[in-house]
Amino acid sequence: xxxxxxxxxxxAEVLTGPAPLAPVEPAPLRSPAEEARTIVANGKLAxxxxxxxxxAPWASLVIYAPLEDGSPVLCLSTLAEHGRNVVRDPRASxxxxxxxxxxxxxxxxxxxxxxxxVEVEGDELEAAKxxxxxxAPASGLYGNFPDFTYYVLRIxxxxxxxxxxxxxxxxxxxxxxxxxxxSAPGADYAIRHLNEDHADALLQMAQQLGGYPDATKxxxxxxxxxxxxxxxxxxxxxxxxxxxxAEPATAPGDLRVAxxxxxxxxxxxx
Amino acid sequence: xxxxxxxxxxxAEVLTGPAPLAPVEPAPLRSPAEEARTIVANGKLAxxxxxxxxxAPWASLVIYAPLEDGSPVLCLSTLAEHGRNVVRDPRASxxxxxxxxxxxxxxxxxxxxxxxxVEVEGDELEAAKxxxxxxAPASGLYGNFPDFTYYVLRIxxxxxxxxxxxxxxxxxxxxxxxxxxxSAPGADYAIRHLNEDHADALLQMAQQLGGYPDATKxxxxxxxxxxxxxxxxxxxxxxxxxxxxAEPATAPGDLRVAxxxxxxxxxxxx
Numbered sequence: 001x002x003x004x005x006x007x008x009x010x011x012a013e014v015l016t017g018p019a020p021l022a023p024v025e026p027a028p029l030r031s032p033a034e035e036a037r038t039i040v041a042n043g044k045l046a047x048x049x050x051x052x053x054x055x056a057p058w059a060s061l062v063i064y065a066p067l068e069d070g071s072p073v074l075c076l077s078t079l080a081e082h083g084r085n086v087v088r089d090p091r092a093s094x095x096x097x098x099x100x101x102x103x104x105x106x107x108x109x110x111x112x113x114x115x116x117x118v119e120v121e122g123d124e125l126e127a128a129k130x131x132x133x134x135x136a137p138a139s140g141l142y143g144n145f146p147d148f149t150y151y152v153l154r155i156x157x158x159x160x161x162x163x164x165x166x167x168x169x170x171x172x173x174x175x176x177x178x179x180x181x182x183s184a185p186g187a188d189y190a191i192r193h194l195n196e197d198h199a200d201a202l203l204q205m206a207q208q209l210g211g212y213p214d215a216t217k218x219x220x221x222x223x224x225x226x227x228x229x230x231x232x233x234x235x236x237x238x239x240x241x242x243x244x245x246a247e248p249a250t251a252p253g254d255l256r257v258a259x260x261x262x263x264x265x266x267x268x269x270x
Numbered sequence: 271x272x273x274x275x276x277x278x279x280x281x282a283e284v285l286t287g288p289a290p291l292a293p294v295e296p297a298p299l300r301s302p303a304e305e306a307r308t309i310v311a312n313g314k315l316a317x318x319x320x321x322x323x324x325x326a327p328w329a330s331l332v333i334y335a336p337l338e339d340g341s342p343v344l345c346l347s348t349l350a351e352h353g354r355n356v357v358r359d360p361r362a363s364x365x366x367x368x369x370x371x372x373x374x375x376x377x378x379x380x381x382x383x384x385x386x387x388v389e390v391e392g393d394e395l396e397a398a399k400x401x402x403x404x405x406a407p408a409s410g411l412y413g414n415f416p417d418f419t420y421y422v423l424r425i426x427x428x429x430x431x432x433x434x435x436x437x438x439x440x441x442x443x444x445x446x447x448x449x450x451x452x453s454a455p456g457a458d459y460a461i462r463h464l465n466e467d468h469a470d471a472l473l474q475m476a477q478q479l480g481g482y483p484d485a486t487k488x489x490x491x492x493x494x495x496x497x498x499x500x501x502x503x504x505x506x507x508x509x510x511x512x513x514x515x516a517e518p519a520t521a522p523g524d525l526r527v528a529x530x531x532x533x534x535x536x537x538x539x540x
Contacts, residue, residue: 045367049327049329058382059382093319095317095331105314138374
């Protein structure tokens with residue numbers, strides 16, 4: 001790795017935009033482990049990388065279901081190349097993308113998990129089958145064919161990418177111990193609703209709380225249990241700012257409460 | 271591979287449904303090479319499988335752009351693991367899924383391409399950059415950073431999966447020589463429109479042309495330049511049937527002409 005540069009060689013403002021003109025209250029972020037658990041908990045489609053007979057990588061599409069600790073269960077057939085690859089070499093990796101991506105897909109969340117696929121046996125098998133059937137109802141039909149095997153990925157490595165310039169690795173233990181963001185199922189709706197019906201409130205938040213008094217437009221781009229990310233247009237260029245919620249959201253419906261509070265605070269400060 | 275069974279061990283009707291009761295005109299299918307080219311031409315998001323330093327598979331998300339012959343161009347940074355992997359071992363595989371999947375994602379189309387990633391150089395580079403920028407506009411910004419390299423996948427293997435029980439491999443030469451289905455950009459709209467506004471016509475097609483005079487319901491599930499696939503409900507169970515178009519569609523708008531002709535023929539036969 002030392003042969004490679006460690007950062008993009010470009011002026012910082014190309015990637016980050018103009019700096020805020022007023023102080024901004026520090027806003028906590030979800031940990032990389034929580035980011036990863038959240039994406040994994042809210043998806044069911046993944047791409048699987050396995051090693052072919054000659055060691056060359058092989059990419060395929062799979063459905064997965066996460067167990068309680070975020071370990072994904074797969075159900076693979078030896079009629080498919082990935083199923084035969086795994087019998088020979090259990091090393092595998094999954095990439096799981098955020099559902100419902102709007103805009104540039106490289107500016108959206110995804111997680112790579114890597115480790116070994118281990119056949120699920122004994123007491124674990126019924127729980128794994130039940131979890132898998134919720135994600136893939138048709139597996140009730142094919143899951144018991146003799147060419148299919150249920151596997152769980154024993155995770156060695158977790159790499160989260162949230163979008164341009166937002167990425168980090170997580171320790172596998174931290175990943176298993178973290179919980180998915182409970183507000184996540186409400187995030188897409190909240191973003192759409194804020195942008196469609198509350199553009200004025202978003203602009204006031206950017207001007208009064210976000211450090212951009214010169215903002216002329218503000219758009220909600222991400223929301224999570226801890227805060228709201230705005231993309232801010234100013235005469236100096238486009239930037240992003242994050243606003244902390246007064247209280248963390250603990251359910252999808254809390255996102256409304258938290259953003260109403262932000263709007264009130266911004267109005268009060270103006 | 272000989273150690274593995276070569277087909278699912280299950281009663282055929284579980285997967286295929288009841289047989290037709292009347293003769294059906296044979297309906298041509300797109301070749302596996304055309305199926306693969308069509309999926310690749312209409313997507314831009316792929317999962318990339320590369321080999322990590324220890325040879326373990328690594329899955330990541332990428333944007334690709336196909337060249338004229340269907341070979342995908344990638345733009346990878348050595349700041350990302352996949353970019354470093356490829357410098358060490360150029361063997362790679364992409365899986366590309368059909369856009370806009372409705373219903374069970376394993377019953378939808380995807381293609382695995384495998385081969386070697388070769389750096390694009392000389393005359394090819396400008397064409398590759400231009401194609402890539404159409405798929406990933408932001409690459410105009412980052413594509414020239416020194417940590418990014420443009421690659422083209424030199425394809426050794428092509429595996430197409432169309433859904434349950436629909437899959438085949440294609441020879442790389444056939445893949446490069448095939449053309450994407452020119453009607454494909456109109457397929458999603460045609461399927462939705464047929465199911466929402468022409469359920470009666472679909473039922474008549476299934477009964478009069480599709481070999482299921484006992485059909486009680488028919489739903490359009492796939493459409494391509496050569497024909498229309500219907501899912502048919504009968505008192506004997508659910509099955510699928512394919513209806514050949516009188517003339518192949520050569521543009522998205524031709525799908526309307528072709529299905530109107532099918533509806534007329536079905537009406538005339540009743």
